[in-house]
Amino acid sequence: MNPIRIVFAKELTDGSRDRRAVMSAMLFPILGPALVYFMMTSLIHLQTEAKKAVIPVIGAEHAPGLIQYLHEKGMDTKTFTGDPKAAVKDKSEEVVLVIPDNFPERMDAARPAVIELVQDGSRTDARPTIGRLQRFIRGYATEIASMRLLLRGVSPTVIRTVNVEDIDVASKQQRAAAALNFIPMYIILAAFVSGMGLAIDGTAGERERRSLEPLLINPVERFEIVTGKWLAASTFAAIGMTLTALLCIAAMRLVPLSEIGIDFHVDATQVIAIILATAPVAFLATSMQLALGSFARSFKDAQSYLGILVLLPVVPSMFLLLHPVATRIWMYAVPMLGQHLLLVDLLGGKPIPIAAYFLSALSCLVVGFALVLVTARLFQRERIIST
Amino acid sequence: MIDVAGLSKRFGEVTAVKDVSFEAQDGRVTGLLGPNGAGKSTTLRILYGLLRPDAGRVRVDGVDVVADPRGAQRHIGVLPDNHGLYPRLTAREHILYFGRLQGVAEDKLGERADELIRLLDMSGIADRRTEGFSQGERMKVCLARAMVHDPRNIILDEPTNGLDVMTTRRVRELIGELRRRGIAVLFSSHLMHEVARLCDHIVIISEGIVVAAGTTESISEAAGEPNLEDAFVKLVETVLP
Numbered sequence: 001m002n003p004i005r006i007v008f009a010k011e012l013t014d015g016s017r018d019r020r021a022v023m024s025a026m027l028f029p030i031l032g033p034a035l036v037y038f039m040m041t042s043l044i045h046l047q048t049e050a051k052k053a054v055i056p057v058i059g060a061e062h063a064p065g066l067i068q069y070l071h072e073k074g075m076d077t078k079t080f081t082g083d084p085k086a087a088v089k090d091k092s093e094e095v096v097l098v099i100p101d102n103f104p105e106r107m108d109a110a111r112p113a114v115i116e117l118v119q120d121g122s123r124t125d126a127r128p129t130i131g132r133l134q135r136f137i138r139g140y141a142t143e144i145a146s147m148r149l150l151l152r153g154v155s156p157t158v159i160r161t162v163n164v165e166d167i168d169v170a171s172k173q174q175r176a177a178a179a180l181n182f183i184p185m186y187i188i189l190a191a192f193v194s195g196m197g198l199a200i201d202g203t204a205g206e207r208e209r210r211s212l213e214p215l216l217i218n219p220v221e222r223f224e225i226v227t228g229k230w231l232a233a234s235t236f237a238a239i240g241m242t243l244t245a246l247l248c249i250a251a252m253r254l255v256p257l258s259e260i261g262i263d264f265h266v267d268a269t270q271v272i273a274i275i276l277a278t279a280p281v282a283f284l285a286t287s288m289q290l291a292l293g294s295f296a297r298s299f300k301d302a303q304s305y306l307g308i309l310v311l312l313p314v315v316p317s318m319f320l321l322l323h324p325v326a327t328r329i330w331m332y333a334v335p336m337l338g339q340h341l342l343l344v345d346l347l348g349g350k351p352i353p354i355a356a357y358f359l360s361a362l363s364c365l366v367v368g369f370a371l372v373l374v375t376a377r378l379f380q381r382e383r384i385i386s387t
Numbered sequence: 388m389i390d391v392a393g394l395s396k397r398f399g400e401v402t403a404v405k406d407v408s409f410e411a412q413d414g415r416v417t418g419l420l421g422p423n424g425a426g427k428s429t430t431l432r433i434l435y436g437l438l439r440p441d442a443g444r445v446r447v448d449g450v451d452v453v454a455d456p457r458g459a460q461r462h463i464g465v466l467p468d469n470h471g472l473y474p475r476l477t478a479r480e481h482i483l484y485f486g487r488l489q490g491v492a493e494d495k496l497g498e499r500a501d502e503l504i505r506l507l508d509m510s511g512i513a514d515r516r517t518e519g520f521s522q523g524e525r526m527k528v529c530l531a532r533a534m535v536h537d538p539r540n541i542i543l544d545e546p547t548n549g550l551d552v553m554t555t556r557r558v559r560e561l562i563g564e565l566r567r568r569g570i571a572v573l574f575s576s577h578l579m580h581e582v583a584r585l586c587d588h589i590v591i592i593s594e595g596i597v598v599a600a601g602t603t604e605s606i607s608e609a610a611g612e613p614n615l616e617d618a619f620v621k622l623v624e625t626v627l628p
Contacts, residue, residue, distance in 0.1 A: 006487045010476075017475040017516075210471035214532070217435050217465045218488035219457040382438050385469065 003220040007228025011202055015236060021197025025240045028193045032186050033247035040255040053129040056080035056087075059099035063107075063115070066099070069140045075132065084118040094126035095119045095133065110148060183252070184343035185317035187245050187274075188281050188336055192310045194240020195233040195286040202229040203293030203375075204302035213385045222379040223372075230283070230290055230372050237282035242275050249274075270346055277342040277357060280364035281313075284335055287371035288312075294378040316340050332359040335367050388413050388571050389434060389463075389540055394443035396429055403429040404595045407443070411573040411588075413539070416566050418586035419575040422623060426595035427575040428468045431544050434573070435465045447540055461489065464538035466546055470529040474518035478509060478528045481517065482535050489536035496535075503531040506564075508557065523554030530561065541565055543574035547581060559585060583615045593623040 015021060054076040060067050067077055077097075080087070084096035098116040106113040115137070119130050146156035206212040215225065249266050257264045266274075289306055296302035316337035327345075332338040338360030345352050378384065389411040396404040404426045411417040421427050432438040434445050436456030445452040445459075452459040472481060482500045491499060504513045507527045512520065517528060526546070534541065543562075547555045562585055565572050576582050582589055583603050591599040591606065599606050599622050603615050610618035 001487055001493065003488060006484070010480075010484050013480070014473055014475050206471075209473070210469035211473060212471075213437065213467045213469040214465070214471070214485075214529070215488075216437060217460060217463075217467060218485065219460040219490065220488050221457070385432075385437060 003224040004228045004231070007220075007225050008231050011198060011229050011232035012235065015198040015201065015232060018197060018201065021201065021236075024197060025194040025236055026243070029190055029240055029244035029247055032190070032244060033251035036183070036186070036248060037251040037255060040252070040257070044256055053094065053132075054078050055095065055097055055129075055133060056084075056093050057097045057099065058084060059101065059103070062099045062101060062103040065144075066115075066137070066140050069143070070133075070136055073136050073139075075136060088118050088120050091120075091123075094123065095130050097133070107144075182317070183248050183347065184340045185314060187241055187248060187278055187343060188313040188317075188339055189310065190241045190244035191237040191278070191282045191285040192289075192306075192313060195237030195282060196289055196306055196310075198233040198236050199229075199286050199289035200293050200299060200302045200306065202233065203290055204296040204299050205293075207297075207384070208299050216379070216385065221376075223376040226290065226372055226376045226379055230286055230368075230375075233286035233290065234283045237286050238279050241278055241282055245274050245278065246271070265349070266347065270349075273357075274343060274346050277346065277360065278339050280361040280368075281336060281339050283368040284364040284371075285313075287368035287375070291371045291375045291378065294375050294384070312336070320344075329353070329355065329359070332356040333363045335360075335364045338363060388448060389542075389573060390446040391430075391434065392444055394430065394433055394445065395441050396426075396433060396438060397441055402595055404433070404440075407592065407595070407597050409590045409597060409600055411540070411571045413571045414566055414569040415587040416562055416572045416574070416585050417588045417590065418582035419573065419590050419592060420577070420579070420582045420619065421575070421592035422577055425592045425623075427577075427592060428544055429595075430592065431465075431542055431573075431575060432467075435463050435467075435542055436460055437467075461536065462538055462540055464533040464536065464541045466529050466533045466541075466543045468544045470525075472517040472520070472525055472528055475516055477514050477516050478520075478524075478531070479504070479513045481528050481532050485532035486535040491536050499535060499537070500531075503534060507531050507561070522549050523551055523557075526550060526554060526558070530558070538570075540571045541573070543572070545576055546574055547576070547578070579616045579619055589615075591619060591622055594626045596626055598622045598626055 055070070055078070057067065057077045058080050060077060060079060070077055080093070080096055084093070084098055087093040088096060096118040098118060100114060100116070103113050103115065117130065117133065117137075119126065145159065149156050149159065206215065216222070249271060252264050253266075255264075288309055292305045292309060293302045296305055313336050316334070317340055319337070320340060327341055331341055332355075338356070342352060342356060342360055391410070392408045394404055394407040395402070407426070407430055409417070419427050419430065429438065433440045434447070434452065436452050436459055439453060447459040448462045450459040450462060476484070479500055482503060483496060486496045486499060487493075504510050507530060509524070509527045509531070512524050512527075517525065520528070530546075533543075546558050546562075550558065562572055562574070566587075574585075587602070589599075589601065589603065589606060590597055599609060599618075601609070606622075607613060607615055607618045610621050612618040612621055
């Protein structure tokens with residue numbers, strides 16, 4: 001039997017019996033999508049809540065026209081009695097609309113009439129409701145102003161100096177992908193988390209357990225030993241990643257995204273493409289971990305190094321978030337950035353050039369293999385057996 | 388047979404082994420005796436191809452260790468100084484893993500494992516995971532995996548260190564058995580009585596230098612001391628700084 005296969009088989013058996021490693025490898029893929037699901041649903045819940053909000057009003061009878069306007073726009077109102085500031089402060093109300101007694105008087109005299117919106121600026125959850133309310137009040141004011149101009153024989157367009165029109169070129173799916181930007185990051189992160197246990201155990205763990213010296217006495221090249229370990233850890237990483245991707249997609253399908261006007265749709269071919277596109281990251285992640293694990297003096301040492309390494313896949317994602325740039329073909333050749341771009345486009349339903357798949361896979365595998373060679377060199381050092 | 392000539396090894400400024408020469412012949416037990424830090428483990432690590440000597444050469448059954456370490460390793464079974472086990476593998480899985488790495492044919496491997504399990508009297512623990520094994524049980528697993536490819540040369544680095552009386556006896560019996568089979572056994576120890584009792588040929592090493600070699604009697608005679616312990620102390624002190 002080929003030595004690489006012998007080491008690979010042993011590491012898989014050993015790794016799958018390591019309950020702690022398996023648990024952390026499985027927990028991550030399950031926990032993340034669950035978190036995503038609850039975050040998204042509560043976010044959507046808040047958005048839709050704003051539409052259903054009933055606005056407490058003091059002095060509704062002074063401005064029947066405004067109240068009527070609000071009702072027409074689908075915003076309900078109720079009569080409020082008591083201290084509006086206290087009610088907002090103790091969070092029993094998000095906002096209170098106060099219409100003073102002099103409102104009709106000033107309205108009739110065509111002088112600026114004041115209404116008060118009592119709100120707590122620190123409450124982010126109330127913002128959608130207040131935003132809607134303010135928009136409607138402005139709309140009402142503009143309508144009144146236009147009517148006044150018309151009565152004086154002036155066209156209302158005179159006061160419309162600049163008109164802003166929002167033209168959103170993103171398709172609904174792309175907007176969903178933008179909102180779901182963190183999913184690619186999470187999937188790539190899964191590769192680092194799921195393969196880590198095996199990668200540490202096979203390097204720093206072997207040294208700490210003092211089992212490395214007996215292993216290296218066998219007539220097998222160091223490169224073959226490292227490669228066997230690499231492939232085993234990568235298998236774990238790839239499984240963790242695939243599981244994460246599947247569960248993320250499942251979670252997104254459960255989230256009522258259509259309620260906020262986002263249409264999320266991923267079919268079977270896309271799922272396969274996502275798995276294929278991300279798999280090379282598994283090989284890259286574990287090769288980094290093996291190299292670092294071989295440097296480390298102990299298991300604990302290795303864990304702290306690799307804890308920092310986990311931040312690495314966040315870099316390209318953050319970069320894209322802060323500097324949204326047009327995708328160029330060379331970007332696919334940057335390990336992890338390439339996969340991130342592929343995932344965003346795949347989830348967003350955009351067409352992807354075939355070369356992108358090859359470039360991103362090739363760059364990951366080439367860098368990964370180079371790091372395996374580095375690790376094999378580290379295994380050659382005489383120091384590797386001293387503990 | 389292991390043939391060592393003019394071996395030297397430095398670690399930075401420290402000379403660990405200096406011009407060490409000796410032979411471990413077939414069917415004989417050769418003991419490498421020396422105090423802690425004398426260079427025993429370093430010497431043995433060079434013999435089984437884990438360290439490269441700065442000078443000198445080692446031949447194992449005619450194969451040069453420096454030129455062809457993998458080739459030489461096929462002819463040696465080693466119980467190294469570091470002899471950790473994989474806690475999640477069973478005793479038998481350890482034997483099988485090392486057998487495969489040594490290139491033992493798959494159809495003969497199961498039989499060979501059974502034979503070793505019998506020889507080392509470990510049938511009760513063969514299919515248990517090694518986590519929680521006693522020192523003696525661990526030692527048996529290590530010895531079994533070292534011998535799985537039926538090597539003609541066996542190197543044991545402090546094989547009885549930390550073992551109880553029963554297991555120590557077992558190891559001694561095993562060494563005797565190996566000798567009867569015509570295998571070259573080389574083991575290191577810092578325990579005088581152990582070496583005196585088991586070895587046909589003794590090499591005393593101190594500060595990385597061979598200070599004496601021969602049988603118990605010839606060494607005692609050369610040092611002018613009636614027992615080996617006194618001879619050992621006297622010889623070791625001659626090279627101490």
